[in-house]
Amino acid sequence: MKLEQLFSVKNKIVLITGGSRGIGEMIAEGFIANGAKVYISSRKEVEIKETARRLKKTYGGFCEAIPCDISKIGGVEKLALEFKKKETHLDVLINNAGAVWGEPLEKFSEIGWDKVMDLNVKSIFFMTQKFLALLKVNAQPDSKSRIINIGSIDGINTPYYENYSYSVAKAAVHKLTKVLAARLISDNIICNAIAPGPFPSKMLGSAVKHDYTIISKKNPSNRVGRSTDIAGIALFLASQASEFTVGEVISCDGGLVASAGHDLTND
Numbered sequence: 001m002k003l004e005q006l007f008s009v010k011n012k013i014v015l016i017t018g019g020s021r022g023i024g025e026m027i028a029e030g031f032i033a034n035g036a037k038v039y040i041s042s043r044k045e046v047e048i049k050e051t052a053r054r055l056k057k058t059y060g061g062f063c064e065a066i067p068c069d070i071s072k073i074g075g076v077e078k079l080a081l082e083f084k085k086k087e088t089h090l091d092v093l094i095n096n097a098g099a100v101w102g103e104p105l106e107k108f109s110e111i112g113w114d115k116v117m118d119l120n121v122k123s124i125f126f127m128t129q130k131f132l133a134l135l136k137v138n139a140q141p142d143s144k145s146r147i148i149n150i151g152s153i154d155g156i157n158t159p160y161y162e163n164y165s166y167s168v169a170k171a172a173v174h175k176l177t178k179v180l181a182a183r184l185i186s187d188n189i190i191c192n193a194i195a196p197g198p199f200p201s202k203m204l205g206s207a208v209k210h211d212y213t214i215i216s217k218k219n220p221s222n223r224v225g226r227s228t229d230i231a232g233i234a235l236f237l238a239s240q241a242s243e244f245t246v247g248e249v250i251s252c253d254g255g256l257v258a259s260a261g262h263d264l265t266n267d
């Protein structure tokens with residue numbers, strides 16, 4: 001392999017769940033701009049098709065939408081079936097689709113557990129299971145296929161918001177990443193996770209009323225995440241450059257995890 005291609009994802013076939021907006025769209029942009037063949041999936045057909053159209057127009061590459069609800073195993077199977085009609089292998093699976101639920105402890109509902117655990121944890125397991133054969137097709141000792149799971153720093157730090165099922169689910173995503181990594185490395189498939197900090201999106205925006213001023217000020221980097229921040233880590237984890245990085249959970253948070261418990265106001 002040429003050093004000039006160390007970070008290349010050119011011509012790789014990539015599937016990103018939750019790719020219609022937010023972090024999934026930011027990651028999709030990075031891959032399309034770098035010459036990958038990108039499939040994005042989410043529930044709302046009009047929105048996901050519009051995102052694919054917009055990304056193709058902006059970056060001129062390949063982006064196709066496959067609408068699907070993956071919170072139940074039937075949806076995951078449907079997505080795998082639709083994908084197999086289009087491709088005979090998969091190089092990079094990015095399990096990004098996620099949901100959050102916030103309620104005070106006294107009122108926190110059962111649906112708030114089921115919805116979050118089904119999508120954030122269970123779907124990652126079954127996406128891996130149902131796409132395993134496709135991931136194996138081109139997986140070689142010197143060119144491994146990749147799974148990138150999107151966790152959260154809420155699965156590492158104790159969150160400020162009362163999102164009990166979410167932070168627990170994200171800790172489970174981090175653990176599942178390591179368990180799957182240990183099992184899949186012998187199949188030449190590398191599994192890693194990214195734990196994002198705050199990135200502007202519908203999910204985070206609804207928690208902060210779309211005003212990111214306070215969380216920017218509270219961040220050691222004095223801002224929220226940008227699309228290049230999250231796309232950069234995902235591109236690294238999909239490229240040859242990360243071939244010896246296995247089962248890791250990499251924070252992408254401006255320094256929040258590194259400085260947890262360190263009171264910046266005392267500096």
Ligand SMILES: NC(=O)c1ccc[n+]([C@@H]2O[C@H](COP(=O)([O-])OP(=O)(O)OC[C@H]3O[C@@H](n4cnc5c(N)ncnc54)[C@H](OP(=O)(O)O)[C@@H]3O)[C@@H](O)[C@H]2O)c1
Binds near residue numbers: 097119199204
């Ligand atoms: N933004 C942050 O600050 C932040 C921080 C840490 C971690 N994260 C994680 O990053 C990931 C993306 O979050 P985001 O902030 O970008 O959220 P978002 O803007 O709400 O996007 C969520 C995506 O998931 C899709 N989705 C939701 N339910 C689905 C289902 N049942 N089946 C298939 N797709 C579904 C949504 O499209 P539809 O509604 O059309 O299905 C959308 O494309 C999540 O795993 C989240 O936990 C985000």
